[in-house]
Amino acid sequence: MEKEKMKDFAVIVAEAQRGELVFPTSVNAALSLQLCLADPACHDEDVIKKLLAEPVLAARAVALANSAVFRSNGAALATSVRTAVMRLGYRNLYSLAAAMVVRQFGARIIDPGLRAQAEQLWRYSAHVAALAYVIAQRITRVDADTALFAGIMHEVGGFYLLGRADTMPGLLDDRDDWLGAAQEIIAREIMKKLQVPEPVALAIVSLRGGAIGIPPQGLRDTLLLARELSPVQSPLPSRDDPGLTRSTALLQYLNEPATAALLEEAAAQAKSMSAALLV
Structure with a gap:
């Protein structure tokens, strides 16, 4: 079974690398x-x-x-x-x-379980995008429009794999390294096809296993912090250790009065914004 799954992943990755992504x-x-x-x-x-x-x-x-x-x-x-x-x-x-x-990418999924995961992944992505926009404005000072776009795109590989799992039963059952690697390769190819600017694509593919800098800086940290603060969790497997992500330094930073006030305001604004994306 494991060998078959590895074969399925290899087929999907090979298709992506050949540019055979069907929208x-x-x-x-x-x-x-x-x-x-x-x-x-x-x-x-x-x-x-x-x-x-x-x-x-x-x-x-x-x-x-x-x-x-x-x-x-x-x-x-x-x-x-x-x-x-x-x-x-x-x-x-x-x-x-x-x-x-x-x-x-998840709209054609028939399997109820996978469809529910796709809906949750979209809610998660919408919250991350909205938080990234406000965090960029108020904390990291990167371009907020770019942060919004990156937040929307950052799980595109996961959406594609959920769609393929609908025709390959059991593809995503095990939480292993292969999924993360496949997501990264597929995400790169989809972003290439959608002509996503290279700085945005690089920030997205560098998220896996990343740690937030203190204080957060740049687009990558903006996305990492938005993911950390999202009230909705991704339904997809992750190799990240939450214990490592929430370091002592990060916890201290998040609890600083000035930072906490900014994040509270960001969360309120992001809630309104993510609701609009989910309409």
Whole structure:
């Protein structure tokens, strides 16, 4: 059985390395929006038309524009896609489209257990992305839009493997090193296909087994801290030892009054933001 599982993993990894990743047809609208947003000649009217052509994306854009992070200083409630586009900007809309792409990897899963894991993985990813955005703004001072995008993408390999496990029973039953390695290779190939910028991809693949610096700095630490603080846990196996992750230095840092106050505010804002991503 173990030998068969290793064979299955080898097949999936080999397919990924050959670029034979098949995306669900349901992501076409999101990929089309991403291409439009990445085009220097893209105009607001083009973006609005593409959003209106995909009701789910349109609804999420409006919900995100009304989250606490983006609706600050008493801004009026966004009631249209046009207002959402103006408020969010192209980079956050790009992240929103990426969120739909990632989530759709698990949309075709039939097995109830695997489908439940995919839903939990999406809730976890949404919380990590939202926390990363606020932590970037208030603590690590990295680009917040980049942190949001990285948070959404950081478990893309896990989503893909959950989808493949639906046709390969028992693939993810054992919590072993192979899963982590396979996730990393597959994530690299998916991010390459989605043209994820290299600095973001490098930060994501370096998360496995990583320890948070004190004080946290850079995109990698931003993601690690967001994962550590997420109220929803990933359903996928992890080789990380929680005892090592929560070092004495980290615990002291998290309990410092100034840091604790910032994190409490970040958690409140992230809760609103993650709810919008989960619409």
